[in-house]
Amino acid sequence: MYSKKIAGCFLILLSFIIILPLIAGAEERKSPDKVILAEVGDKKITLQDLNSKISELPLQYRGFFSDPGKKETFLNSLVQQIVLAKKARELKMDQKPEISEKINDITNQILSQELVKEEILKKNNISDEEIKKYYGNNVDKYREPESVKASHILIKVDEDAGEEARSKSEAKAKEILEKAKKGEDFAALAKEFSEDTATGKRGGDLGFFNKGRMVKEFNDVAFKLKPGEISDIVKTRFGYHIIKVEGKKKEHQKALTEVKSQIKETLSREALRKKLDEYTKKLYEESKVVMHPELLKAAESEEKDIDEIEETDEESVDEDGSEMEFEED
Template sequence: MKKIGTLLLSVILGIGMIGCSSTDKNENIATVNGNGITLGNYEKVLELNKQSIEMYYGESIWDQEVEEGVKYKDTFKEMVLDQMVYTEAIYEAAKKENLLPTEEEVNNEIKDFKAQLEENEDYKKQLDKIGIDDNFLKYQFERDLASEKYKENFNKNNSISEKEMKTYYDEHKDEFYVDEVEASHILIKTTDDNGNELSDKKKEEAKKKAEEILEKAKSGEEFSKLAKEYSEDTVSAENGGDLGFFGKGEMVEPFEEAAFSMKVGEISDLVESDYGYHIIKVTDKVDEQKPFDEVKDTIKTTLEDEKYNSQVEKLKEESKVETNKELLEKVTVK
């Protein structure tokens, strides 16, 4: 599903409040080389992005200050419009290079998009509420497909050489260095289900229990069985305490320090963290530089993106962009 599809699914969960005192939705809120971005289309894109943001950060994000006297909802309006300006600049460039999608391609995207939402009984009603009609879908998918075609063509004509990839690898070797530990653990908690610290008496009882389990583990009893039976980290307990591989900065500090200092097969003494008492068993360690051939595809993608992003910036810089600031000021995010 295209990006718009993902965002629309979030809109189904609830309609937000994007408003503007202007009733002329065909009025241009911005123009790019004379091509208009209408208030109506801007408000719809703004609403789609708003719902997506709220799913991750909650509604309180809008009144958070990004700098003194400036709230996130104000910069958000500008960010969305800026992205639409970029999209319009790419669309025009694609048009000049005869890379626009065909009517059939656009219609197929709309058809596929609708098919993915047919199972939701509130589909039409919710789309109507924010004005997501066929005209908007056509507008959006024309630009989505044009952007894809333009990027694909640009990458084809600006291929990344082996020399460029090797130079990047040599200059960014730290990005491809792997220092990870694979470990299992048994946790005896010193907090309740709400995360509150237990009383001193109960903490002492927890420590005693952990010491008894540690003795069993050190004497040779199977670690995974002990984890399944005793560990209060219920998620990892189901897998015998297995936490998989993790790098530095991914675990709480006392746990990390212990795990990275241990040898493969070693079982730790009790390690205390804010969660409780851990018994750790290191099952594997990786400390190596990934070879060039293993990461060259990743490097290629990175360099392609860098070149393409520079091209998009150039397209915008060369475009004549005019913003109706008075109209933008009237748009509200609540």
């Protein structure tokens, strides 16, 4: 009995000895900084490196490189950049004055951005009290006017179209209106018949709009209709419209909670601009910066004079290509 217990304990211990390295190995494989995707000599590019590079891209490109296939393309371009730069250094191209200056410009740009992040952005905190005060002082800015959500079907007519063309277009609009009034799907009718190509493909949807955004004839009818109602034919300079109102929003005051993040962003930008001006002004003084903006105007004036002289020289050439003579009377 005792020996069986020892054997059982030994088997459990043995299973732990076998399983633990497998678990550790699995964790190691999952860790992005341990996954080596490429090696260029001594340089290693890990999954973490790749993800970090992608995260630095503009927002619109990050989603594009989320796909594994696209990530591979990005990895290839990264490796290509490294080997090309390596060869350029071997050829001492980085020591050429014009290239060295460009490298210095890029370095300055990166360093200045990082300094602003470290010294200003991280210390740029906006309190709830500041947000509340700004909202109270600018309450009218966050008043939402009455708006309407509508769809439309447009049959176009040129402003200079003749009576026959106008009658034909109006008749077509009336046929579509009859279908809509009988209960046919408005969005489907818009997709089939509307000559407003921008909204037709999405069922005539115009979204929400405020008073004054549309032409007067369209605006007046849309704001009188109730949700679900369909207008008669509305004539504007664009042609004949059929309007369906989908919804309405009354004029209302946006709550602080709705605009809090927007206000915080506004205040952050203003504070950042102010702090950056103060910080750089201090650095200007420490670096003993002297600027001569007045010389820009002088240089611009000289360039203008040179251009005028060149134009005069061109005008001084006769049509046959020979220079005209200016004799003194």
